[in-house]
Amino acid sequence: MSVLTSSTGPTPMISISHVGTQKTVTYTGVLQSSPDLLTPFADVPGATSPYVISGAAPARQFYRAR
Structure with missing residues (x-):
């Protein structure tokens, strides 16, 4: 098993x-x-x-940060 990490910057965060x-x-x-x-x-x-x-956004939409 391996874990991929990035050294290019901080981990993205998201809150709604x-x-x-x-x-x-x-x-x-x-x-x-x-x-x-x-x-x-x-x-x-x-x-x-x-x-x-x-308010014009679809009723169901998924968001993430990268």
Whole structure:
């Protein structure tokens, strides 16, 4: 068994908060999203932390930081 590590920088972190109808993603690194777990994740264009998820976003969306 081997463990892959990166020496290129800190490990990305992500947290999501939900206040009222507003959802906010706070992260380090690059934010990525996918409509489901079978579709590859893609960078969210122009995203900066904290990232507010718009009301027009799909009801189900997955996020990660890389």
